[in-house]
Amino acid sequence: MRIILFLFTMVFFLSCYAAEDIYHFSxxxxxxxxxxxxxxxxxxxxxxxxxxxxxxxxxxxxxxxxxxxxxxxxxxxxxxxxxxxxxxxxxxxxPPFNAGTIGLWFLPFILLFSGISYLVYYIRKKR
Amino acid sequence: MRLFKLIRVGLPMMIFLGVMLLLWRGLTLHPAQIPSPLINKPAPQYRLPNLLNKKMMTERDLIGHVTLLNVWASWCEACAEEQSTLVAISQNKNFQIIGLDYKDNLADAKKWLQQYGNPYEVIAVDQTGNSAIDWGVYGTPETFVIDKKGIIRYKYIGPISMEVWEDTLRPVIEKLS
The missing domain is CATH 1.10.8.640 (Cytochrome C biogenesis protein)
Structure with missing residues (x-):
C-alpha cells in the first residue's frame, strides 16, 4: 500500500513538473x-x-x-x-505616460484634491 | 451667496451628467475591436508559400494594387460566415483579395475553399502564426485594406457582411483606387 501511494505521489509530481517547465532558461x-x-x-x-x-x-x-x-x-x-x-x-x-494618457494618470489625483479641498472648506464654514 | 448655492446644487448635477454621458458612450464601444497601430504604416515584411502552388510570396506582391488582405482559417466559424460576401465582392476588379491562411491544416484549408468558395487572387500560408503576429492578428477573421504603395490604410475585425462591405470597406477602397 505504502509503495503504491509513494508511486502515485511520484507520478503526480512528475506531471506537475512537466506542466510548468516548458521553457528552459539558462x-x-x-x-x-x-x-x-x-x-x-x-x-x-x-x-x-x-x-x-x-x-x-x-x-x-x-x-x-x-x-x-x-x-x-x-x-x-x-x-x-x-x-x-x-x-x-x-x-x-x-498604460504609458504620454499626452494621450495624461488625464488617465492625473484625473484621480485632481478629483481627490478637489474633494478634500471642498471638505475642508465645508467643515470650516460649519464651525 | 446665491452664486454659492447655484454651484452647490449645479456642480454635483454636472458631474453626475458627465459620468452618465461617459457611461452611455461606453455602451456603444466595441472593446473586442482593438485599434491597430499598423494603420498608415507599411505592410510588414513576409515570405510565405502559396497554398495552391507552393511559390514564395512577399509583401512586394502588394505594390501596384489596392489589396484586401483577409486573414482566415478553415477552423474559424466566423470565416465561413463572411465567405459568401468575399466571393461576391471578388467580381470587382478594382482591387485584389489576398488570403492569409492562419495556423491551418493545408488539406482542410483546400477542402474548405471548395466548400465555401475561393475569392482570393493568391493565398499565403502562415502555419506557425509568426507572420500573423507581425500583422497584429489576434482573432480571425481580420481584414486589412492596403493601398497601391503597400501602406496599410484600414483594418476590419470580424466577419464582413454585405452591409459592412457597403458601409465601411467599399468607401475606403474607392478612395484609394
Whole structure:
C-alpha cells in the first residue's frame, strides 16, 4: 500500500513538473524576466487575462515569441516595443505616460484634491 | 451667496451628467475591436508559400494594387460566415483579395475553399502564426485594406457582411483606387 501511494505521489509530481517547465532558461534572471513580462502583458483574445495565464493559442504563441527574444538577448524594452508596435498600447496592463494618457494618470489625483479641498472648506464654514 | 448655492446644487448635477454621458458612450464601444497601430504604416515584411502552388510570396506582391488582405482559417466559424460576401465582392476588379491562411491544416484549408468558395487572387500560408503576429492578428477573421504603395490604410475585425462591405470597406477602397 505504502509503495503504491509513494508511486502515485511520484507520478503526480512528475506531471506537475512537466506542466510548468516548458521553457528552459539558462539563468534564473531570464526566468524572472519571462515571468515578469508575461504577467504584465494582456492577452488580446481573453482581455482580462495576462499572457502568462491565458490558455488562448495566441497567448501561447506570444509566450513562445517572448521566450525566443529573451534567448536571443533582447532587452525587456525591446520586447515590449516589439509587441506594442504590433498590437498597440492595449497589450500593456500599465498604460504609458504620454499626452494621450495624461488625464488617465492625473484625473484621480485632481478629483481627490478637489474633494478634500471642498471638505475642508465645508467643515470650516460649519464651525 | 446665491452664486454659492447655484454651484452647490449645479456642480454635483454636472458631474453626475458627465459620468452618465461617459457611461452611455461606453455602451456603444466595441472593446473586442482593438485599434491597430499598423494603420498608415507599411505592410510588414513576409515570405510565405502559396497554398495552391507552393511559390514564395512577399509583401512586394502588394505594390501596384489596392489589396484586401483577409486573414482566415478553415477552423474559424466566423470565416465561413463572411465567405459568401468575399466571393461576391471578388467580381470587382478594382482591387485584389489576398488570403492569409492562419495556423491551418493545408488539406482542410483546400477542402474548405471548395466548400465555401475561393475569392482570393493568391493565398499565403502562415502555419506557425509568426507572420500573423507581425500583422497584429489576434482573432480571425481580420481584414486589412492596403493601398497601391503597400501602406496599410484600414483594418476590419470580424466577419464582413454585405452591409459592412457597403458601409465601411467599399468607401475606403474607392478612395484609394
Amino acid at each position: 539563468s534564473t534572471e531570464d526566468q524572472t524576466r519571462f515571468a515578469m513580462l508575461t504577467s504584465e502583458l494582456r492577452c488580446l483574445v481573453c482581455q482580462n487575462q495576462n499572457i502568462a495565464e491565458s490558455n488562448a493559442p495566441l497567448a501561447g504563441d506570444l509566450r513562445q515569441q517572448i521566450f525566443q527574444q529573451i534567448q536571443t538577448g533582447h532587452s525587456n524594452q525591446e520586447i515590449v516595443d516589439f509587441l506594442v508596435d504590433r498590437y498597440g498600447n492595449f497589450i500593456l496592463y500599465r
